[in-house]
Amino acid sequence: MDIKTFRNYGHRFVDWIADFYENIESYPVLSPLKPGEVKKKLPLSPPIEGEEMGRIFDDFQKIILPGVTHWQHPSFFAYFPANSSMPSVLAEMLTASLGAQCMVWQTSPAGTELEEVVMEWLRKMIGLPEGFTGVIQDTASTATLCALLCARERSTGFSVNSRGFYPDKEAQRLAVYTSTEAHSSIEKGVKIAGFGRENLRFIPVDEEFRMIPEELEKAIEKDRAEGVTPCCVIAALGTTSSLALDPLRAIGEITRREGVWLHVDAAMAGSAAILPEKRYIMDGAELCDSFVFNPHKWLFTNFDCSAFFVRDPGHLVRTFSINPEYLKTSVDMEVKNFRDWGIQLGRRFRALKLWFVIRSFGVKGLQEKIREHIRIAEEFAGWVREDPRFELVAPVSLNLVCFRYNPAGSKLSEDELERINRELLEELNLSGKLFLTHTKLAGKYTLRLCTGQTSTSLKHVREAWERIRTARAISAM
């Protein structure tokens, strides 16, 4: 492709993207396609001759687009959001064009230094104390794995790295603690790092789905009594199912006393800490050893961009450091080489989009968005609360509402309730007008409505509520 053709299609793509954003509400949120429908329209073998971009772009619109679930649709209420914004998309255009590898300082000094600066901005914005240092990871899954590895190495004097899990005489059994509501990435990380799932303790939660510190204490004591070394606690600042906030201060006091690594997974909820009136969620966060939240979830920055903070980067660097001749540079003693701050060697220039987003919105602009998302979730929760046919299944801590159809006095069994709410969910999602997902809370099949997509407003949750309460699945009830 020559530059003229690129310029031509670049402009066409910009107009298409702008139109797409303008009309995004006309697309179904959840792709209506059945398994195999995209695949069957694509050839089994690659083309031998190059094709015109016009034809590829046509196929993108005809074949691919109908198979896309629109995470940028304002009626996307599913999972946690992966929101984006126009300044972020603009930055991604530049990032893709520069195509810079930010593995070491030399391979793009601005990549490293801008990352240092914007991570420091973020640290201040969420109120983590000075002394925490940030690095961008791809996902919270990866950040949590990094935390588990640092904890493993600190617990064993860096001997698993060097010798494996094989001390001379005694078993080096390490335990990890998280709540029964914790994210699946923790179990995955525990397996990857070689702890074994058997050594992951699921600490019970209270009626609001928060880890019970006394139960954590008991589990740690029990392990010590059995010769198992308590290694790492992972607290959720916002569980995935219900956004429950584990009590950080109480947990942090235990981990400090016990010399156990505390990692805080604030994947979505961390963004709320930029609001002065929500800053209380960070109470006790200063006691943690590492902290992660995802600007790619609820801070208008394209996936992937996960903000990982550590109290002592020395652990990170000592855990991950490699130093082959072909990566040495003359300034290695003066700079940060982020290749040693995580799992991957290769790194995109991800700081750029964060810089664009923070500057374009300004802290105030970001706060307004987050505040409004929380406000409309609370409004929605109010409607649920007032309607006798529905109930809230968990407290609404920030921008997630967990609810279900369960008419007052109906005495439907849990199985019946699950069936009806499942049908309700399916009907709503098939409409293409909104997308919710489900979970289970204390055994109850629960619908989740999360308000975090960049352009979601009161209008959208109003429409959602209207569709929910008038759905056919529950109209005969």
Add this chain to the structure above:
Amino acid sequence: MDIKTFRNYGHRFVDWIADFYENIESYPVLSPLKPGEVKKKLPLSPPIEGEEMGRIFDDFQKIILPGVTHWQHPSFFAYFPANSSMPSVLAEMLTASLGAQCMVWQTSPAGTELEEVVMEWLRKMIGLPEGFTGVIQDTASTATLCALLCARERSTGFSVNSRGFYPDKEAQRLAVYTSTEAHSSIEKGVKIAGFGRENLRFIPVDEEFRMIPEELEKAIEKDRAEGVTPCCVIAALGTTSSLALDPLRAIGEITRREGVWLHVDAAMAGSAAILPEKRYIMDGAELCDSFVFNPHKWLFTNFDCSAFFVRDPGHLVRTFSINPEYLKTSVDMEVKNFRDWGIQLGRRFRALKLWFVIRSFGVKGLQEKIREHIRIAEEFAGWVREDPRFELVAPVSLNLVCFRYNPAGSKLSEDELERINRELLEELNLSGKLFLTHTKLAGKYTLRLCTGQTSTSLKHVREAWERIRTARAISAM
């Protein structure tokens, strides 16, 4: 930002990008900045009020751009390339705009199905046999870690995942094998997965830096005799220092016989397998259990895009599978949910750029580029060979030339040679006109010239050679 402003800046950015590509040779390849020079121009705190995009874009050009090392400059000969192309950049614009999460099928059916199709295209293009299944990972580091984890679990009946490295009675000591020339990501992966660096065996190489199969055999025997279980061999199809090709068939026969997992790291060189005349490099690849190469290195596709193939995806899924309620969908039994094929839960829609690149170039177009890169590397090697002041330090297998200044009959010590070649390298890189990096081969300080940037042509290696042979650092010699 409103859509009108986005449209306006989108068009300005497209023009800037097109101009940037048009004039890229006027930029210094290696950023000339000193540590701290970007940082000191940036405020310590984020702006409270939002800023105009025009101002951000100005700062990007004034502050950030001078700190970028230009990986897309045709005189970028350093490391391995991370090349890109205009169709790939166009696709990245769409990917960023859709902002779709491809963690499970439902979250974007086209994301999953296009990935299945393009990975099948790639499999055919490089001549891996039917039966290998592909998935896109972010980097070869991650893919290699996935392979190590699958090997670990296969060796132990999936018991490290469930129980950790603690069998009831005997030590479950597992060994991993790679050559002394292997990439640093292997040691990193061995540490992450809990094997311990002590259990990583560095197998000696021959005079062409290829793993010696007989030495591998001996190391496996020795481990068995000592009660250690041989678990995984990682062969390099193109080492980082010299692009040495480990003998896959001989190694594969050993791993098959011994029941050891064979992973092939073909990070850059794998792309050469799309050429019929270079297909011989894949001889024996059919014996491996997993294989990785990076279209983001030498197949004109933006970072990150690493193509990982496995013989039996069952190992991958069983190693990584998690199944929390909040991720369950009604079609889970009918579809691939790529969240279970790797470490991260979140996944970008990376198949799109690969689809754009393969279709826009066509297989023929890709072959022409790769063929030309190899041809100009060979030309360059010829000039080195003919100049009595220089020597080749390793055979030129594909697009990497390892050479140094070492005048015939000069009897300079290794220390003196290192000093001179280091000065030569520094002089060349400071010129901003080209960027090379170094390595050590059999103790010899060596310069590497890799021809893989998308627009690198004979003209650029000619200019590079002219600068090298007339450099001040060696003019007095």
